[in-house]
Amino acid sequence: MRVVFAGTPEVALPSLLAVAASPHELVGVVTRPDAPTGRGRRLTASPVAEAAGTLGVPLLKPEHPRDPEFQDELRALEPDACAVVAYGALLPQSALDIPRHGWINLHFSLLPAWRGAAPVQRSIWAGDDVTGATTFRIVKELDAGPTYGVMTETIRPRDTAGDLLARLAEGGAGLLVATLDGIADGTLEARPQVGDDVSLAPKISVDDARVDWSQAAAAIDRQVRACTPAPGAWTTYAGERLKLGPLSPADGQLPPGEIVTGKNAVVVGTGTVALRLGDVQAVGKRPMPAADWARGLRWSGGEVLE
Structure with a gap:
């Protein structure tokens, strides 16, 4: 399949490299625009943008994926599917409709648990014993699309969010490529999410992170x-x-x-x-x-x- 990859932070790199090394044809990369970082607030390209520069494929950095110019550029790439890992922007229906197999997201939880921006952090904070990753087709409702595959990962007693996310990123890269393989050969169909255990994982703010020492x-x-x-x-x-x-x-x-x-x-x-x-x-x-x-x-x- 012709695949466009969308992602921004370092956690997306294992999946980008796995897709690039797979039998699928990586025809483009989408990432967030350069952002100010550090004390000098210098504009810096995302980790995905830097990696894409070595792959020799078109790199798109739309201010927002609803921009008509971006959608025209994406359409010109003729993707069969868009693979997504931590892209960081909401996708309008007009963009979702461009690839014939949709946008396939790798999400770091066992959906429908922990829908949202901080699934790994929320899972550790809640004291879960097991988490994982899920591939699903993106729909307008947050992380509610039909799923293709899952992997599980034990949360170790001393895991930080960084530790756990690193393992999920590596294991999830294989899951994402396997999902693309199954879509391409027709052996994999998306199935609606099941269960009543929907939980939300909103982004953790600085205020949320303040410790209350009266807690256990x-x-x-x-x-x-x-x-x-x-x-x-x-x-x-x-x-x-x-x-x-x-x-x-x-x-x-x-x-x-x-x-x-x-x-x-x-x-x-x-x-x-x-x-x-x-x-x-x-x-x-x-x-x-x-x-x-x-x-x-x-x-x-x-x-x-x-």
Whole structure:
């Protein structure tokens, strides 16, 4: 089949490369426009755009996929299907109708669970034991289209969202190519999503990522891992924001938010048992072990994370 690939962040790269290496003909790549990054807010091409530059295929960067000029360019590529991984823009029906087999999305959950922008983060935060990836045909309703195939992945006890997403991206690339294979040879048909366990996975905001130390230790641990690496869980100390890396269990109990420092550890109280801080990042500083951060402060006892 003639395939156009649509994606933007690094997590889409395994699928882009898998499609390019498959028997299907990669005839174009669609990605989001260059975006400002870093302190200098310099315009930077997306990871998918950079990778596409090495593949020798047309690269389209529409401001929005509803733009008539983009749709004309896409139509000229004559795609049989558009493969999508984390593209990052809503597709109007006029664009969905261009490829004869539609737009085939690789979504990182077991649909209908966790429809939305942050399925991996929400799955970890909720304490799920298993997640996976699903290929489905995109329809107007959010992540509600008929499905082609699934893969499952165990959520490990210390997984961050970054860890889990990396595994799903690699495994999902094979699932996406297998789905295209089945569509091409007529052995695979999309089936409506079944079950009443629809759950939503909206994007996690910076405000959502603030830790409430009165919560149970297990809930805080899941929150921090779900928000790692983005948007980054955080708290405040002495009125300044402190970004938190993954935590680990500690012995005993402390009042919520109260800090106890030792030679090689910093322990903080929660609504249940205490937790040991991992890496932390103060404003304007690089990430560092919590014990190193603590050694640079003056302690009088009774300090708290707010």
